[in-house]
Amino acid sequence: MSTLAIKDLHVSIETEQGSKEILKGVTLTIKSGEIHAIMGPNGSGKSTLASTIAGHPRYKVTSGTITLDDLDVLEMSVDERARAGLFLAMQYPVEVPGVTMTNFLRTAKTAIDGEAPKLRTWAKDVRGAMEKLKIDADFANRNVNEGFSGGEKKRVEILQMELFRPKFAVLDETDSGLDIDALRVVSDGVNRAHSENDMGTLLITHYTRILNYITPQFVHVFVDGRVAEQGGPELADELEANGYDRFLAPAQA
Ligand code: ADP
Numbered sequence: 001m002s003t004l005a006i007k008d009l010h011v012s013i014e015t016e017q018g019s020k021e022i023l024k025g026v027t028l029t030i031k032s033g034e035i036h037a038i039m040g041p042n043g044s045g046k047s048t049l050a051s052t053i054a055g056h057p058r059y060k061v062t063s064g065t066i067t068l069d070d071l072d073v074l075e076m077s078v079d080e081r082a083r084a085g086l087f088l089a090m091q092y093p094v095e096v097p098g099v100t101m102t103n104f105l106r107t108a109k110t111a112i113d114g115e116a117p118k119l120r121t122w123a124k125d126v127r128g129a130m131e132k133l134k135i136d137a138d139f140a141n142r143n144v145n146e147g148f149s150g151g152e153k154k155r156v157e158i159l160q161m162e163l164f165r166p167k168f169a170v171l172d173e174t175d176s177g178l179d180i181d182a183l184r185v186v187s188d189g190v191n192r193a194h195s196e197n198d199m200g201t202l203l204i205t206h207y208t209r210i211l212n213y214i215t216p217q218f219v220h221v222f223v224d225g226r227v228a229e230q231g232g233p234e235l236a237d238e239l240e241a242n243g244y245d246r247f248l249a250p251a252q253a
């Protein structure tokens with residue numbers, strides 16, 4: 001059993017106008033096996049939270065902590081975070097020209113585990129995971145994300161999650177731009193990681209639709225860099241019915 005704990009996290013970015021605080025005191029604890037949904041309007045800081053957990057250098061933590069069990073995540077490099085079992089599926093996955101999926105997956109898996117995966121079982125694992133996520137076998141020889149559609153990029157993020165077997169996954173709007181088939185395939189992948197690996201998940205989403213396929217035990221409404229309200233799945237139903245208006249300042253609503 002592991003715990004990812006975020007405590008009173010404040011994060012700023014440097015802009016041309018100076019430093020701007022985006023996260024204004026975020027506190028959130030996720031345990032192995034739990035699914036937490038973060039829902040919130042555009043610009044509320046959801047991706048900033050995801051990028052900060054992953055260690056993006058642009059985001060400066062001015063106070064607060066992120067720990068993974070007894071490890072100080074904020075002291076760790078991006079690579080160390082991945083080796084410790086943190087995984088981020090980005091809202092906008094990047095293309096990696098000149099690197100095939102096969103090479104990328106094997107190199108990343110080796111870096112994360114600290115040893116190369118066994119050749120014979122690895123090829124089979126990759127094929128099996130691709131089949132489950134309905135990714136065509138041809139993708140193995142294509143360059144990472146190059147020319148992939150939005151939905152294909154999201155499936156490939158989940159493919160990495162399946163193969164790397166993280167302790168905790170942060171999925172940043174992995175549902176946006178997916179048709180119903182892809183949404184189901186992606187959700188199945190997340191649900192599998194929960195039942196098979198006891199993964200903990202922070203599912204960031206703008207819409208409630210994915211919550212028909214992945215059931216969070218905890219829902220956090222994120223507004224203006226803070227958790228404005230926490231609840232169970234019923235909170236997502238309320239958002240579905242009423243939107244974010246009641247959480248927004250009158251000027252914003
Ligand atoms: P969300 O994911 O909830 O839509 P973001 O974390 O992307 O929100 O953005 C939160 C706020 O921080 C927004 O006002 C956005 O414009 C600003 N912001 C985030 N990243 C950057 C950046 N790299 N440069 C400038 N502003 C940023």
Ligand code: MG
Pocket residue numbers: 042043047
């Ligand atoms: Mg956004």
Ligand code: MG
Pocket residue numbers: 046047048091172173
């Ligand atoms: Mg975002």
